[in-house]
Amino acid sequence: MAAVTPDQLHGHHAPGGVMRWLTTTNHKDIGTMYMIFSFIMFLSGGVLALTIRAELFKPGLQVVQPEFFNQLTTMHGLIMVFGAIMPAFVGFANWMIPLMIGASDMAFARMNNWSFWLLPPAAILLIGSFFAPGGATAAGWTLYAPLSVQMGMGMDMAIFAIHIMGVSSIMGAINIVVTVLNMRAPGMTMMKMPLFCWTWLITAYLLIAVMPVLAGAVTMILADRHFGTSFFNAAGGGDPVMYQHIFWFFGHPEVYIMILPAFGIVSQIIPTFSRKPLFGYASMVYATASIAILSFAVWAHHMFATGMPAAGQLFFMYATMLIAVPTGVKVFNWVATMWRGSLSFEPPMLWATGFIFVFTMGGFTGLICAIAPIDIQVQDTYYVVAHFHYVLVAGSLFALFAGAYYWLPKWTGHMPSEFLGKLHFWCSIVFFNITFFPMHFLGLAGMPRRIPDYALQFADFNAIASVGAFGFGLSQLIFIVVVVKCIRGGERAAARSWESAEGLEWTVPSPAPYHTFEEAPVVR
Amino acid sequence: MNSPVDNGLASDNRRLLLRLALSALVMFGFGFLLVPFYEKICEATGINNVLRPEAEAGARFAADAPLNSQVDASRSILVQFDANLHDLPWRFQPVQRSVSVHPGQLVHVEYEVTNTRAEPITGQAVPSYGPQLAGQYFRKLDCFCFAQQTLAPGERRIMPVVFVVDPALPSDVNTITLSYTFFELKGRSAASSAGGRAS
Numbered sequence: 001m002a003a004v005t006p007d008q009l010h011g012h013h014a015p016g017g018v019m020r021w022l023t024t025t026n027h028k029d030i031g032t033m034y035m036i037f038s039f040i041m042f043l044s045g046g047v048l049a050l051t052i053r054a055e056l057f058k059p060g061l062q063v064v065q066p067e068f069f070n071q072l073t074t075m076h077g078l079i080m081v082f083g084a085i086m087p088a089f090v091g092f093a094n095w096m097i098p099l100m101i102g103a104s105d106m107a108f109a110r111m112n113n114w115s116f117w118l119l120p121p122a123a124i125l126l127i128g129s130f131f132a133p134g135g136a137t138a139a140g141w142t143l144y145a146p147l148s149v150q151m152g153m154g155m156d157m158a159i160f161a162i163h164i165m166g167v168s169s170i171m172g173a174i175n176i177v178v179t180v181l182n183m184r185a186p187g188m189t190m191m192k193m194p195l196f197c198w199t200w201l202i203t204a205y206l207l208i209a210v211m212p213v214l215a216g217a218v219t220m221i222l223a224d225r226h227f228g229t230s231f232f233n234a235a236g237g238g239d240p241v242m243y244q245h246i247f248w249f250f251g252h253p254e255v256y257i258m259i260l261p262a263f264g265i266v267s268q269i270i271p272t273f274s275r276k277p278l279f280g281y282a283s284m285v286y287a288t289a290s291i292a293i294l295s296f297a298v299w300a301h302h303m304f305a306t307g308m309p310a311a312g313q314l315f316f317m318y319a320t321m322l323i324a325v326p327t328g329v330k331v332f333n334w335v336a337t338m339w340r341g342s343l344s345f346e347p348p349m350l351w352a353t354g355f356i357f358v359f360t361m362g363g364f365t366g367l368i369c370a371i372a373p374i375d376i377q378v379q380d381t382y383y384v385v386a387h388f389h390y391v392l393v394a395g396s397l398f399a400l401f402a403g404a405y406y407w408l409p410k411w412t413g414h415m416p417s418e419f420l421g422k423l424h425f426w427c428s429i430v431f432f433n434i435t436f437f438p439m440h441f442l443g444l445a446g447m448p449r450r451i452p453d454y455a456l457q458f459a460d461f462n463a464i465a466s467v468g469a470f471g472f473g474l475s476q477l478i479f480i481v482v483v484v485k486c487i488r489g490g491e492r493a494a495a496r497s498w499e500s501a502e503g504l505e506w507t508v509p510s511p512a513p514y515h516t517f518e519e520a521p522v523v524r
Numbered sequence: 525m526n527s528p529v530d531n532g533l534a535s536d537n538r539r540l541l542l543r544l545a546l547s548a549l550v551m552f553g554f555g556f557l558l559v560p561f562y563e564k565i566c567e568a569t570g571i572n573n574v575l576r577p578e579a580e581a582g583a584r585f586a587a588d589a590p591l592n593s594q595v596d597a598s599r600s601i602l603v604q605f606d607a608n609l610h611d612l613p614w615r616f617q618p619v620q621r622s623v624s625v626h627p628g629q630l631v632h633v634e635y636e637v638t639n640t641r642a643e644p645i646t647g648q649a650v651p652s653y654g655p656q657l658a659g660q661y662f663r664k665l666d667c668f669c670f671a672q673q674t675l676a677p678g679e680r681r682i683m684p685v686v687f688v689v690d691p692a693l694p695s696d697v698n699t700i701t702l703s704y705t706f707f708e709l710k711g712r713s714a715a716s717s718a719g720g721r722a723s
Contacts, residue, residue: 107537107541108537108541170548173544174541174544174545174548177540177544178537178540178541178544181540182533182536182537182540183533183537208544208547208548208551209547209551210551211548211551212548212549212550212551212552212554212555213551213552213554213555213558214555215552215555216552216553216554216555216556216558217555220555220556220559231559239562239563242558242559242562242563245558245562246555246558246559249555249558250555309569
């Protein structure tokens with residue numbers, strides 16, 4: 001996000017210009033690059049989303065043809081998941097985890113550089129697949145067989161992009177685990193760690209466990225496509241439903257990979273602006289761990305409509321609903337932290353509070369989707385689209401913005417504009433709900449997802465959603481203004497930029513010097 | 525950052541790195557392992573066998589039996605049982621005169637046969653239906669008429685008929701009569717026929 005480099009970040013011996021960024025092993029540089037990269041990907045994925053909404057503004061085909069529409073929905077999902085949300089959280093981890101635990105850098109600084117620089121080639125491969133003969137993959141972001149076995153070479157490019165991004169996030173995750181476990185400052189015990197480090201530690205374990213499974217799944221698709229195997233090809237004795245099982249064994253932990261760091265960010269912000277310690281720190285840690293463990297036992301709730309035995313449906317339904325318990329603990333703890341606190345609503349707190357409100361709505365629709373007989377009704381409808389945008393946009397993305405506003409003073413040395421931050425929040429949350437709330441009604445009325453045309457009775461709600469989507473998309477440009485203004489100048493930020501912010505990151509000057517904690521601080 | 529002071533930390537880090545990288549590699553293999561794993565589960569539990577779905581069905585029903593297990597409870601069919609002998613010195617009668625069944629329902633009835641002669645006799649029963657049309661909707665899963673019956677002198681035997689009335693039975697048929705006639709199979713000794721139907 002920081003397009004301009006603050007002067008303070010230039011190291012003494014570092015090469016200048018492009019080579020500085022290509023060769024840097026500094027966790028702050030790499031964190032910044034991760035965030036710039038993910039914001040660019042967020043805008044590209046957003047352009048695809050707006051094209052989709054333009055097409056769906058009214059019934060009939062106006063803007064794009066169905067083949068291209070399918071490519072848009074697929075690439076929107078892939079870019080947002082693998083290009084925007086995940087790298088953004090890794091960027092936060094790179095910037096903040098060493099500062100939070102009092103380490104001088106990440107454990108493997110050179111590998112850190114490598115894990116970032118794998119991403120741009122992967123992104124070029126992914127986006128470049130639009131220009132391949134036959135266009136980009138149109139199998140949906142889940143890349144279900146048999147469609148994914150049949151697509152053109154755009155599919156191969158997407159598979160390789162996923163391989164590269166997978167390697168990148170596994171390396172990033174290993175780096176984070178080693179840093180958190182081995183590099184903590186003296187006195188920083190596990191149960192004294194900021195919750196953001198805890199959620200990222202657990203997320204990193206999830207990444208190491210499931211990203212290789214996704215790599216295996218897409219490798220099997222690749223082998224089915226080119227090497228004559230029949231993992232998923234029914235004609236050769238394979239089973240397309242097996243792909244869904246393998247994919248969702250990755251896919252469900254993946255959704256927690258995208259939300260647990262968000263929980264961590266919100267758990268840092270809420271106590272600061274409530275001027276109270278976090279309520280139930282230990283229960284937060286245990287809740288995060290239980291969510292992560294349970295996430296391995298619920299994958300088939302994405303597949304209720306594939307014809308599962310009733311016993312399987314019941315198991316996955318109850319296991320899924322069980323996850324609402326630790327998630328409920330978290331929401332309760334955040335609200336309890338705010339309870340009788342001295343609340344103030346600067347932009348980070350606005351985003352965090354907005355996160356709790358809207359994410360909880362997404363959680364409840366998730367609970368509704370978990371009920372097998374209802375899920376069979378709403379499977380592949382806009383109800384599901386509404387649900388996962390409530391948890392991914394209003395969940396992960398809002399938490400990312402909250403974190404960005406919270407730590408921008410530490411990154412740039414200047415306070416972000418409070419007016420623009422609030423404007424960004426209110427525009428986002430209003431337009432977000434205008435976009436996605438009507439989708440609940442569309443889904444319940446039976447509008448299927450991933451279809452470029454629809455029956456006339458869905459026209460009004462779709463028009464509302466499209467207007468909201470353009471409003472939401474344009475609101476994000478405010479964020480660019482905020483960040484650029486913040487880098488250029490503004491009110492100077494103190495070391496402790498927010499009144500009662502706790503943690504080691506607020507003990508170093510703002511902006512954080514290029515090298516911090518070369519002498520490990522002692523935590524009492 | 526790996527100054528000599530940090531050597532202990534650096535080797536700790538490297539050890540953890542190797543362990544985590546190895547787990548990532550193992551999980552990559554596990555992804556492929558899921559394929560035979562799921563196949564075994566499906567095979568063991570009989571769910572979703574896409575290779576030979578009829579094999580699963582065959583385990584539960586006789587090979588050519590109707591797969592339709594839907595019971596049409598809205599209809600009741602009266603099935604009457606009749607027994608006849610053709611020049612055979614036996615006593616032959618159904619245990620029950622009639623039963624009321626729903627189409628699709630699996631029904632088990634019995635016939636009783638007694639050899640009154642002082643020598644073994646082999647016979648074969650031939651079914652017939654009234655109305656004749658009902659025959660094609662009358663699916664017998666097991667019947668004593670499928671095999672030759674050899675009765676020892678004075679032997680009394682209870683023999684089963686297991687059947688399903690096809691729900692496709694025309695709606696104007698409300699009563700079916702199942703009639704068996706036993707014929708003697710002459711020229712067959714007890715010994716040879718006993719070997720022939722050993723099962």
